[in-house]
Amino acid sequence: MDAFFLQILNGLDKGSAYALIALGLTLIFGTLGVVNFAHGALFMLGAFCAVTLQRLLSLSFETIDETKTDFLGNPLKVKTPYVEGWFGPEIGGSIIDWAVPLSILIAIPFMIGVGYVMERGLIKHFYKRPHADQILVTFGLAIVLQEVIKYFFGANPIQTPPPDALLGVVNIGAPLGLELAYPIWRMVYFLFAVGIIGGVFSFLQFTTFGMVVRAGMADRETVGLLGIDIDRRFTFMFGLAAGVAGLAGVMYGPINPPNYHMGMDFLVLSFVVVVVGGMGSLPGAVLAGFMLGILESFASTTWATTTIPGINQIIIYLVAIIVLLTRPRGLMGRKGVMED
Amino acid sequence: MTKMDLTRRGVLKTTAAAGAGLALPTMFTSSAHAVTNDPMGGTVTLGFNVPQTGPYADEGADELRAYELAVEHLNGGGDGGMLNTFSSKVLDGTGILGKKVEYVTGDTQTKSDAARASAKSMIEKDGAIMITGGSSSGVAIAVQGLCQEAGVIFMAGLTHSNDTTGKDRKANGFRHFFNGYMSGAALAPVLKNLYGDDRKAYHLTADYTWGWTQQESIAAATEALGWETVNNVLTPLASTDFSSYIAPVLNSGADVLVLNHYGGNMVNSLTNAVQFGLREKEVNGKNFEIVVPLFSRLMARGAGENIKGIVGSTNWHWSLQDEGSKAFVKSFGEKYGFPPSQAAHTCYVQTLLYADAVTRANSFAPCDVAAALEGFEFDGMGNGKTLYRAEDHQCFKDVLVVKGKENPQSEFDLLEVVEVTPAAQVTYEPNHPMFGGDEASLGECNNGA
Amino acid sequence: MGLNKSDMTLLIVVAILALGAPFILNPFPVDSGMAQFNAGYPDLMQRFVIFGILAIGFNILFGLTGYLSFGHAAFLGVGSYAAVWMFKLLSYNVLPAIALSVVVAGLFSVLIGYVSLRRSGIYFSILTLAFAQMSFALAYSVLSNPKFNLTNGETGLQVYAGDPQIFHREGLPDVPHLFGIAMRDNFLELKMGGWEFTFNNGYYLCAIIMLVVFYLAIRLFRSPFGLMLRAVKSNQNRLNYTGLNPKPYTLAAFIISGMYAGLAGGLLASMDPLAGAERMQWTASGEIVLMTILGGAGTLIGPVLGAGFIKYFENIFSKINDNVLHQWFAFMPDGMEDFMVFIVHPFVGKGWHLTLGILFMLVVTFLPGGLVEGGQRIANLFRNRGKKKGDDDSYKPDPEHHPKETPHVAE
């Protein structure tokens, strides 16, 4: 029983990342009709916001410790971060410790900016072009972003640990009398994802801006005819989607250390998620994200892999095939979107 | 038009039937049989085939640094590095057999196809007479097979699968790096000392050939000491999150987790395992332990804090205090500003060993070089006395058991050596069942045309 | 030949390029600094034409019907595996191997096509992607377990000494061959002045096969069948109401393009008898898509150009290291030399991906019709130079390529 609930939790956690990326992808499909193959790269950029901040905070000055030697036998240079020098090791240390949550503050404006520049500078020239061209240009952009990150940060994964206070596990099953020790940060990630998803939905649901955007998603021309500058709003939506992907990336760092190709690892999966959810459907994307996350977790159990060898490797694709063959437009897809 | 000069630089020439098979004016075909692997002119070209893109790009970059250093030393530049400590003294810094060493580089992308394409271009286009490098066993085996067919020598880089010198061994291929079996044999006694002989191990294994041979080796070695293998779960190579594999460990009754993962897989699975609080757990009245059989410093760096106190094995580490290691660390460190990785070490050594063998054989012909390497015993290269065994072209040397350092002094100071397992303890029969048994054979040495 | 004049010209040009490739691709003397850019060595030439075949086949599906398969690499992989199995079981003769690889890939594409073609648009793309990824995952691990080793997993399927090879005889080469002619051998190596040219058996086999399938592709493009496929892309609704059933047409196109991919896979294995699972990964499928779009989807020659372009970068640019850069810029003063190396360094060697990514973006932004459009523009530039100004209306868009303004919401 405990194992069962643990896998549910794992599934929700994986699902959080899928859902967040898929949400952004769907926003872009829905509003702009653009297939964005660079979306995974945006997720990766977000994670590297955290890495960058961590690096910046750990910028150090060197003092020479004569008592110790380095690998070449020279006196050891001891590095002390400037923040520790300025604020003392206590406060300075805890600032560095909280680098990941702090980097959210940087990531939001940065990612929205990246999204804005991307849309204005590149994507907007591709609205009227075939989807194939959109794929090519965004894929090219993804490669470029990835290689730039690799150039500065290398190919190895880089640890971005959570703050010490959020390290470790907590038994969340205690009230139910279950033994459910689960990492705190993973809980944080799940709650964070739920918060973001809720935020995006209520933004679209309850603000006039959101209503116009939703109307535009349903029928762009008509809204345009009403004299509303829908393009500006869509640009903002692109920024928002980039922001969501970026935040998903920032917070993902402590779960698995970021590397430059993490975006590509998620890209294909999140496309599958979006399509299983149904093109153009935001709730569909979120639902499919969590559903596939949970299914993937259960397929990884020994029970599943001994029953059907290799099921853990193909489950997502298998489910995608079954869903698409039984529900032609995914779980909640709209008719006619991206079917041509 | 200038004069027409017909030769066979023909690097991939194996059958005499070929030319005759096609009706061509005889003036266009040459009947002269030049030895392919006889580099013309005053230079000799080596091919360094390392991952430059993809997840192992950093490891590849370090290998490339080592190769450049080796070439510098062979050509008499720098401080000579291990040339000064190498037990064989035939290399004098004038290149190889008096020919200046040049090199070409390529990108394996850690894909067999791309690696073979890259190696082929080195052989066909640049006339490389030796190919070396790589950071995964799949690539090593693929390129080794290619070199066998093409008739050039392959000096493997980082490859840890038993198969490289086991069932896929080739007469033209040589491996200096250690392997899964050796890791198991070296680790088992140490694990017994540290954690006792009554342990229940849970294996997570990367689901491809290297993972399987590694798991098989470790399980066999630990079971021989009385450990019980509770479960072995195969994880897809493409996995990025291991939570759903780690969670079941908690309730499995196991008290040791063995992570048969490498690279990004290992970094993530270890991070996840630590996240789930495995290391703070007590099972069966014992502390829960995690073992990572194959360590590298670059991986340790990726794993960060999580590596502390974790035991594993490694081929070489820069903190070794023998003369060879010190000389290598010094020249590498002075050139690049940081200590070399084990991948860099094995690549450097392989290059020197090749150059030495050519010099001793006084020939570039692969079969002569192979003969010079077979059964060659040497020292001063960082791993103590080492034997290149003739039967399977595997080096036998001491294996290091290491542990993640609790209080690192610098960003490179991540591992400490727990024990140096002597070569005798990790030696096995050439026809060991894990290495292809009696069926495994090197085949015929291929000299090219 | 049953071709009209312009198609015949195209075929002849391609034939000249393919058969003369050893000369054309080696324009620089061996010892010159530019030799780095020579691509006329057997392996790369083979790859050019083999991936050309792959892209031609993919274009029959994507360029004509508009169905974007994101799992085409699966057929390439299956073809390779089939070929290597023929080597293992029968002999190293490439003929049965290539034949079987086409057949097996054809059967495999019947299966995948039949299911996937029940959906269209991105739903179709994801279905093909899912099938291919499943094939890849299974080939990489499950299908290579010791009890049932179909693919040999990570190591890649290869011929071992213990394999039956029942038709192997003494005197036949121990490498892939065509009735004794070893694929990897060169029948001629020519040295002229500083230049060197290599004529490889395997390359010429590939080139001839490529010309044959290219010719077939031209016939197909011009045939009523090809017209129907273009009609599928243009307006399926009208096609339906004109009494034509789009399903068998698209399925036939899918199978044909699957067989092309299988042929490419078989040739790949014939040139180099090892089949690895990575060939089936989504990145490989994506590469095929990129080749086709980059060259110009829906045009005859575009996909071949795209394939050559990407393979050239992969094999030539990745090999340029700092050492080579220093040689190039050696004529400059020291500081200048280092500066130039510093500038160029991120774009070559391990940075070849970056250059490729940038070029993708540039080409698709400025040449919507792909490389073919670039070629046309250059051609038009020359044509117009000969004429007086004001003759610009002679510019006619390529009749095959008309980027469709894809309506976001159909129906």
Next chain:
Amino acid sequence: MGILEVKGVNKRFGGLQALGDVNLSVEENIVHAIIGPNGAGKSTLLNCLVGKLIPDTGSVTFDGQSVLGRTPYEINQMGISRVFQTPEIFGDLTVFENMVIPAFAKRDGSFRMHAIESVAAEKDICMKAEQMLVEVNMQDKIQMHAASLSRGDKRRLEMAMCLLQEPRLLLLDEPTAGMARADTNNTIDLLKEIKEQRDITICIIEHDMHVVFSLADRITVLAQGTPLVEDSPENIRGNPKVREAYLGEAA
């Protein structure tokens, strides 16, 4: 008995009764118009005739054979061609290619694998296509892309494509919707010509009375999914029920 017989057809969409007990008989070689206010179920009925929708109950027979459960292309092969409200043509292809496709469909059926001989080699097909283009007076646009034609020409092309198949029944879905008066008149002339020159049954759905009364031999008025009256144009003109249906619920 008419060439097209619709008997007791019902179709519901959720709670909406789109068609209620529709009975309709179209005589051979006449122009039969179906008119009715918006939402009367005209398009639903048409879709039931061509296989796009399947009625919940009832039968639709063409020339004695049921069309229910058949796909649009099968129904087309039976001899029913359809012209859409907005012209459905192959926009990416040339006018000539647009014409060739129905010719092949007529000759070779719904699928034939003819992948080797070129289109140009099929002399008789090409000739047929060219002839038809001459008939509809579009021979000068033969190499143009269909998408670049004017709306009127698109309509003309679509009709020519349908006529090339020599259908026994031609279904027209509001062929003049959204057209200027002049274009409408041109279309009427075109249809009149067609009617005079061929043995063809035309079933037209329209709410432009001018068009209907210029062309129809027989008219069915549909209101709220049910046929109200079926009669000759003269009689329809003065029918109070029809007025009521069009002008709303008169007291």
